Amino acid sequence: MTTLEHLIAGFSTALTLANLGWAFVGVTLGTLVGILPGIGPALTIALLLPVTSTLTPDAAFIMFAGLYYGAMYGSSTTSILLNTPGESGSIVTAVEGNLMARQGRGAAALATAAIGSFVAGTIGTILLTFLAPVIVKLAIRFGPAEYFSLIMLAFVTISAFLGESRVKGMASLFLGLAIGLVGIDSLTGQARFTLGFPNLLNGIDVVIVAVGLFAVGEALHIASRPDLREARIEAVKGSLMMTKEEWSRSWLPWLRGTAIGFPFGALPAGGTEIPTFLSYVTEKRFARNPEEFGHGAIEGVAGPEAANNAAVAGVLVPLLTLGLPTSATAAILLAAFQQYGLQPGPLLFQQESTLVWGLIASLYIGNVMLLVLNLPLVGLWVRLLSIPQHLLYGAILVFSTLGVYSLNGSTFDLALLAVFGALGFLMRRSDLPVAPCVIGLILGPMAEAHFRRALSISQGDLSVFVTQPISAAILAVALAALVVPPVISWTRSRRAVA
Amino acid sequence: MRATRLSADAIIGIGIALLGVGFAIATARIDVQPVYAKIGPTFVPWLVSAGLIATGSLMAWAGLHGPPTAGHEAKTEWRPVAWIFAGLIADWLLFKPAGFIIASTVLFFCVARGFGSRSALWDALVGAALSIAAYLLFRYGLNLTLPGLLAGIWR
Numbered sequence: 001m002t003t004l005e006h007l008i009a010g011f012s013t014a015l016t017l018a019n020l021g022w023a024f025v026g027v028t029l030g031t032l033v034g035i036l037p038g039i040g041p042a043l044t045i046a047l048l049l050p051v052t053s054t055l056t057p058d059a060a061f062i063m064f065a066g067l068y069y070g071a072m073y074g075s076s077t078t079s080i081l082l083n084t085p086g087e088s089g090s091i092v093t094a095v096e097g098n099l100m101a102r103q104g105r106g107a108a109a110l111a112t113a114a115i116g117s118f119v120a121g122t123i124g125t126i127l128l129t130f131l132a133p134v135i136v137k138l139a140i141r142f143g144p145a146e147y148f149s150l151i152m153l154a155f156v157t158i159s160a161f162l163g164e165s166r167v168k169g170m171a172s173l174f175l176g177l178a179i180g181l182v183g184i185d186s187l188t189g190q191a192r193f194t195l196g197f198p199n200l201l202n203g204i205d206v207v208i209v210a211v212g213l214f215a216v217g218e219a220l221h222i223a224s225r226p227d228l229r230e231a232r233i234e235a236v237k238g239s240l241m242m243t244k245e246e247w248s249r250s251w252l253p254w255l256r257g258t259a260i261g262f263p264f265g266a267l268p269a270g271g272t273e274i275p276t277f278l279s280y281v282t283e284k285r286f287a288r289n290p291e292e293f294g295h296g297a298i299e300g301v302a303g304p305e306a307a308n309n310a311a312v313a314g315v316l317v318p319l320l321t322l323g324l325p326t327s328a329t330a331a332i333l334l335a336a337f338q339q340y341g342l343q344p345g346p347l348l349f350q351q352e353s354t355l356v357w358g359l360i361a362s363l364y365i366g367n368v369m370l371l372v373l374n375l376p377l378v379g380l381w382v383r384l385l386s387i388p389q390h391l392l393y394g395a396i397l398v399f400s401t402l403g404v405y406s407l408n409g410s411t412f413d414l415a416l417l418a419v420f421g422a423l424g425f426l427m428r429r430s431d432l433p434v435a436p437c438v439i440g441l442i443l444g445p446m447a448e449a450h451f452r453r454a455l456s457i458s459q460g461d462l463s464v465f466v467t468q469p470i471s472a473a474i475l476a477v478a479l480a481a482l483v484v485p486p487v488i489s490w491t492r493s494r495r496a497v498a
Numbered sequence: 499m500r501a502t503r504l505s506a507d508a509i510i511g512i513g514i515a516l517l518g519v520g521f522a523i524a525t526a527r528i529d530v531q532p533v534y535a536k537i538g539p540t541f542v543p544w545l546v547s548a549g550l551i552a553t554g555s556l557m558a559w560a561g562l563h564g565p566p567t568a569g570h571e572a573k574t575e576w577r578p579v580a581w582i583f584a585g586l587i588a589d590w591l592l593f594k595p596a597g598f599i600i601a602s603t604v605l606f607f608c609v610a611r612g613f614g615s616r617s618a619l620w621d622a623l624v625g626a627a628l629s630i631a632a633y634l635l636f637r638y639g640l641n642l643t644l645p646g647l648l649a650g651i652w653r
Contacts, residue, residue, distance in 0.1 A: 051640055167560065171514050171553035177546045178521055185539040188531070192539060193524050216586065223578035223612045390613035390621070394606040395628055397582075401589050401605060402598070402632055406642050414590040421586060425579070430510045430557075448542045455537050 003133050010357030014365055019062050022055075023362045026063035027369045030070020035078050035384050037231075038222065039396050040087050041071035042329040042438070043214040046207045047403035049336055057340045057352075061359050064336060065316075066366040068329055069121055072272070072309050073374045074381065076113035080106060080301070082231045082385055089272030089308035092280045096293070096300035098234070103296050107238035110378055112250045112298055113305040115242075118371040119251075120258040120306035124313025125363045127262055128320075132360070133349070135321040140346040144454035145464050147322075149474040151447040154268040154324055156478045159436045160485070161274060172432045175423075176440025179204055186445065187452055199412040206335045206442055208404050210328070212417050213434045215400040217424015219393045224425075233385050240375060250302040253283050257306030264307075265314020268326045272311040276304035313363070320344050320356060324443075328435040331442045507561030511554045518550025581612035598644040602629035 001009075013019060033044045045064050052060040075087035080097035093113065100109040142150075159169030182193045183203030194200040222228050242250065257279045264275040283303040284293045293300050318324040323344040325331040337344050342352060349356055374381070404417045427434055458464035466472045525543040585608025592601035606625030607618070615621050636642045 050642070054640075165560075167553055167556045170549070171511075171557055174518075174546060174549040174553055175514065178517065178550060181521075181543055181546060188539045190528060190530075190539040192528055192543060193521065216582075219609065219612075220579050220582055223582055224574050224576065226573070226575055229614070388615070390610040390615040391624060393613055394609040394621070394625060397585070397609050398602045398606050398625070398628060398632065401586075401593075401602065402636065402644075405593065405598075405644070406636070409643065411590055411593045414586075414593060418583065418586040418590060422583070426510055426513075429574075430507045430561075432510070444542075444546075451542070452537055460537065 003130055006133075006353065006357045007129055007361060009354070010359075010361030011364075013058060013354055013358030014062065014362040019059060019358065019362065020365065022059045022063040023066045023366050024369060026066025027070040027073075027366050027373060029063075030067035030072075031074035031370065031373055031381060032070075032384070033067070034071035034074020034076075034087060035381050036387075036392060037078060037082070037084050038215075038218050038393060040075075040214065040329075041068050042210055042327075042332045043400075044071075045329065045332045045336060046210040046214075047399060049207055049332075049339060050403055050406040052336075053339060057342065058355050058358050060336065060340070061333075061355065062362040064333060065359055065363055066369075068312060068333070069309070069363065069366050070370055070373075071329075072121075072312050073114060073117050073370045076117065076301075076305050077110060077374065077378060077381055078385065080109045080113065081234045081236065081382060084228075084231055087272075089276055089311070090305075091273060092276045092304040093301055096280070096297060096304075099294070099296035100298065100301065101234035101237070104237040105296065105298075106234055106236045107240045108242055108246050108298060109296075109301050110236065111240050111242045111375060112246065112302045114371060114374045114378075116250065116254040116257065116302045116306040117309040117374075118367055119254045120261060120310040121313060121367040121370070122364065123255075123258045124262050124265075124310040125360065125367065127266075128313050128316055128363075129360055131266070131317055132321050135317065136346045136349045139322055142322075142346075142470070143468075144450040144457065145468050145471040146474065148447055148450040148454055149465060149471040149478070150268070150322060150324055151443050151450065153474050153478040153481070154318075154326060154443065155436075155440065155447075156482045157268050158326065158439055160481060165431075166486070168430070168432045169436050172427065172434065173436040173440040175427075175432075176209075176437035176442075177444040179209060179437075180441045180444035186449060197412070199408075199410060203445075204416065204441075205407055205413070206332065206438070207407055208413055208416050209420050209441055210332055210438055211400045211404055212420025213424035213427070213437065214328075215396050216417060216421025217428055217434070219397060220421060220425035221428040222389075222393070229389060233382075236379065236382060240378070246298055249298050252286070253279070253299045253303035254306040256282060256286070257303040258310040260303075261307035261310030262314040265311035265326070266317040267314075268318055268324060272308040272315075272327065275307040275311050279303040279307035316363075320348065320359075321346065323348075323446075325439055328438045331435075331439045334442055505561070508558045509561075511556070511558030511561055513554070515551050515554030515558060518547045518552075518554055521550060522547035578612035578614070581608050585609050585612070594645050599626070599629045599633055602632065 033039045071087060075090040076093050079085045079090040079094035080101050083094055083098040085091045085094040097109040155173055159173040160166045182200055184191050184201050191201060260279045261275040280300055283299040284290050287299050315327050315330050318326055319330045325334045401414055404413050407413060454464055525540050525547055528540050530538045530540055585605040589601045589605040603625040607622050610621040636644055
């Protein structure tokens with residue numbers, strides 16, 4: 001079957017009444033958690049995992065994907081009206097969009113963000129549709145050595161590009177890898193690092209770690225910092241119908257933002273933050289009146305908001321075709337696949353073609369739903385922002401403990417939740433990025449298994465990773481990503497001294 | 499405020515390095531069967547231990563000697579942290595003996611206190627209402643078993 005035939009079949013899955021319903025639940029929940037500060041898509045999907053085990057995989061993933069897209073739409077509303085980003089991908093919007101809102105142009109900012117998200121989300125989904133089969137064709141020949149090298153590349157880029165310093169990114173990654181080692185070794189049955197607790201034999205569930213690091217860690221961090229607790233909500237002023245001038249100033253930034261965002265998501269460089277910053281800088285350079293930037297320029301909202309949605313679509317490419325998550329949410333989605341006994345990768349496209357293409361088709365539908373939910377109905381969502389912080393975080397933590405407990409029905413997990421909450425708090429205090437930790441936790445055991453499998457095929461010969469051309473090329477790129485930037489900055493600083 | 503910032507990095511760096519030492523000691527104590535002697539269950543743990551020690555030490559060193567990072571001059575309040583953490587511990591200890599509703603109400607109350615709420619009775623009421631709603635949703639809507647309200651009553 002051609003890609004188009006697959007896509008049409010996918011639409012016939014996604015357009016059933018039940019699946020439309022799940023897509024709607026997903027985008028609505030996504031918008032909700034995107035708008036609420038302190039709770040994001042990774043956390044929400046993690047909390048839903050114990051509940052969704054009763055759903056069919058089609059329904060669950062259609063809902064999760066809608067949730068992931070929806071969170072990006074919703075977070076722009078929070079960024080514009082409250083000067084705190086709803087999610088990390090909206091940091092730029094929290095500056096430029098909030099400035100627009102303060103000048104009474106909040107409605108225009110909301111409109112360009114929502115329409116830009118729609119344009120970028122749709123183009124991103126089209127790119128995903130046609131790129132995924134190509135990568136699948138390539139990846140079908142990958143063996144354990146290639147997968148191991150790919151994971152190494154993801155580790156290097158994720159820890160190097162997320163957060164303020166590579167050392168901190170690496171430290172976070174190694175923390176995740178260490179947590180992933182706890183439990184029974186899958187190849188030999190040997191118990192490792194369980195400290196004698198039988199509850200740890202099956203390993204530490206990624207849900208507990210994610211909920212601890214995100215929900216509990218964030219609550220402790222916000223509560224400890226009086227400067228983060230106060231926020232002023234701007235009322236929506238102006239017209240949601242953009243003027244002709246606003247359209248003409250927005251459409252190019254949307255397209256450029258998409259062009260910047262999608263590759264960043266698709267490459268294992270990961271994250272939605274960097275493309276938004278890049279897009280902002282690009283728009284400032286192209287703008288007819290760059291002096292407006294920093295005082296509420298519509299281009300500075302349109303570009304980054306398109307970039308983060310395109311990046312979200314991009315992230316799904318390596319996740320679905322290679323099983324390689326490049327953001328915290330994608331890591332949790334991978335855990336969700338594993339919960340259903342599914343492994344994303346080329347085989348998923350062959351064996352679960354209905355699921356994959358139904359999921360992709362539902363993204364197109366979800367984008368349309370989100371445009372409607374977020375533009376005409378934005379007034380309803382804005383009311384959520386007036387929920388007092390103490391009630392919001394109280395509720396988040398109650399649902400967090402509920403979700404964690406229902407994993408295994410064990411209060412041991414609640415104690416673990418407190419431990420990882422404390423870790424998340426400490427990490428935030430010293431600016432250790434949380435995403436590498438979650439990704440390391442989920443990819444670490446896979447990396448170890450591929451590594452040892454590759455070596456058992458090669459009978460213990462370590463050179464297998466560099467003698468196979470694809471694996472060697474990937475490792476070379478990883479090495480370059482690790483070594484080149486520090487060398488450049490070192491030579492630059494030497495030149496500056498000399 | 500620079501001093502606290504520096505020491506936070508240093509302390510956490512040292513903590514990560516010590517964790518690495520702990521992992522290395524635990525790795526040394528894993529039994530390895532001779533069949534797996536070459537690349538066995540301890541190979542990756544050794545690498546991870548080394549990575550923790552290296553990154554932790556680098557962080558600590560940078561925290562003690564490096565230039566201070568700008569933008570972290572905000573002050574920290576510890577009382578809210580203590581409230582929330584106490585809530586989590588109480589939730590853990592009360593969950594089975596007192597049931598989900600009481601444990602969650604206590605947790606909600608503590609978190610609300612931590613976030614500076616001043617109306618104690620109102621917080622407790624909202625917490626109890628939320629907990630009961632969540633209990634009913636999970637117990638009857640989703641068929642998940644939770645410890646009910648006190649042993650023997652309503653489960």
